[in-house]
Amino acid sequence: MSIYSRIAGTGSYLPEKVLSNHDLEKMVETSDQWIQERTGIKKRHIAEAGQTTCDLAEQAAARALKAAGKTAQEIDLIVVATTTPDKIFPSTACLLQQRLGNHGCAAFDIQAVCTGFVYAMGVADKFIKTGAARTALVVGAETLSRILDWNDRGTCILFGDGAGAVVLEAADKPGILSTHLHADGAYEELLHVPGGISRGFDMEADGADPHFMQMKGNEVFKMAVNTLGRIVDETLAANGMKKSDIDWLVPHQANIRIIKATARKLSMDMDNVVVTIGEHGNTSAASVPLALDTAVKDGRIKRGETLLLEAFGGGFTWGSVLLNY
Ligand code: COA
Numbered sequence: 258m259s260i261y262s263r264i265a266g267t268g269s270y271l272p273e274k275v276l277s278n279h280d281l282e283k284m285v286e287t288s289d290q291w292i293q294e295r296t297g298i299k300k301r302h303i304a305e306a307g308q309t310t311c312d313l314a315e316q317a318a319a320r321a322l323k324a325a326g327k328t329a330q331e332i333d334l335i336v337v338a339t340t341t342p343d344k345i346f347p348s349t350a351c352l353l354q355q356r357l358g359n360h361g362c363a364a365f366d367i368q369a370v371c372t373g374f375v376y377a378m379g380v381a382d383k384f385i386k387t388g389a390a391r392t393a394l395v396v397g398a399e400t401l402s403r404i405l406d407w408n409d410r411g412t413c414i415l416f417g418d419g420a421g422a423v424v425l426e427a428a429d430k431p432g433i434l435s436t437h438l439h440a441d442g443a444y445e446e447l448l449h450v451p452g453g454i455s456r457g458f459d460m461e462a463d464g465a466d467p468h469f470m471q472m473k474g475n476e477v478f479k480m481a482v483n484t485l486g487r488i489v490d491e492t493l494a495a496n497g498m499k500k501s502d503i504d505w506l507v508p509h510q511a512n513i514r515i516i517k518a519t520a521r522k523l524s525m526d527m528d529n530v531v532v533t534i535g536e537h538g539n540t541s542a543a544s545v546p547l548a549l550d551t552a553v554k555d556g557r558i559k560r561g562e563t564l565l566l567e568a569f570g571g572g573f574t575w576g577s578v579l580l581n582y
Pocket of ligand 1: 288
């Protein structure tokens with residue numbers, strides 16, 4: 258008999274500190290109106306000094322375990338998607354494992370920037386389908402505020418910190434119907450943090466600080482819209498499904514205009530699209546599980562419904578997960 262993975266529980270966590278668009282008006286030349294019109298963002302949450310990605314992940318994971326009715330000891334795989342790990346090593350997944358009091362299960366991080374959670378779901382699903390794991394904790398967690406140039410109005414208004422998690426368990430029917438993961442490294446320079454451990458942190462030729470994110474927003478925007486349109490088609494075709502078979506679109510929360518374009522592609526009413534960007538901006542790998550948990554907890558998403566999760570991010574990377582909740 259085939260093994261599938263299904264979502265047993267979801268959880269999320271946002272740090273307490275809130276940074277509104279009005280707060281940003283005092284930091285860079287921008288306005289609440291510009292940010293809301295161009296992005297849909299009203300505010301974002303920012304981790305306190307000393308509050309790390311693992312701290313956020315721990316809260317989200319504990320909530321997902323509680324919702325799933327599972328103990329940390331039952332987990333046999335931990336995958337954390339993050340671009341902002343606490344340490345160079347050990348992985349944030351190992352740090353999280355220690356916090357949860359689990360000893361011995363496989364634990365590793367995945368780096369696919371904003372597509373990280375979708376990648377992590379793809380990997381965990383395959384572990385469960387092959388029988389290598391029965392209960393997987395999949396987390397997307399970020400303190401993206403730490404890699405932002407707070408003087409760059411083109412990037413600092415877009416991002417925030419947060420974490421989301423799901424517990425996947427083995428089941429005899431889906432659950433996850435398919436996952437689709439892609440990357441094209443040719444677009445490296447449209448969205449990147451130039452510095453790194455191996456390359457070093459020498460100043461850029463143009464004087465830009467290599468610790469911080471650089472983005473060609475307009476070009477990223479166009480690529481995201483086109484690419485997400487294609488992944489919707491690919492996912493439906495792979496499952497022999499029609500647009501109308503999807504109950505909920507749970508998109509990466511990057512920009513309300515990108516989300517609306519993907520919904521149009523699916524001929525989907527915005528009432529069936531989970532939109533949380535206004536409340537927390539783009540939280541990178543945390544954004545899809547944060548949106549998922551929000552709509553599960555407020556009762557919009559119900560058991561038995563069909564969900565399309567999708568994301569696009571630096572790399573470029575992009576992907577989708579189609580599932581019966
Ligand atoms: N406040 C006010 N004005 C701003 C601004 C801000 N925060 N940021 C940029 N501007 C200005 C620009 O300087 C430009 O001015 P100019 O016409 O005088 O040169 C003008 O607004 C238009 O800039 P542009 O970059 O063309 O705007 P846009 O409509 O493309 O919106 C983004 C900019 C960043 C909101 C948009 O491109 C975007 O969301 N891109 C995708 C980013 C993303 O999602 N990245 C993560 C992917 S996972």
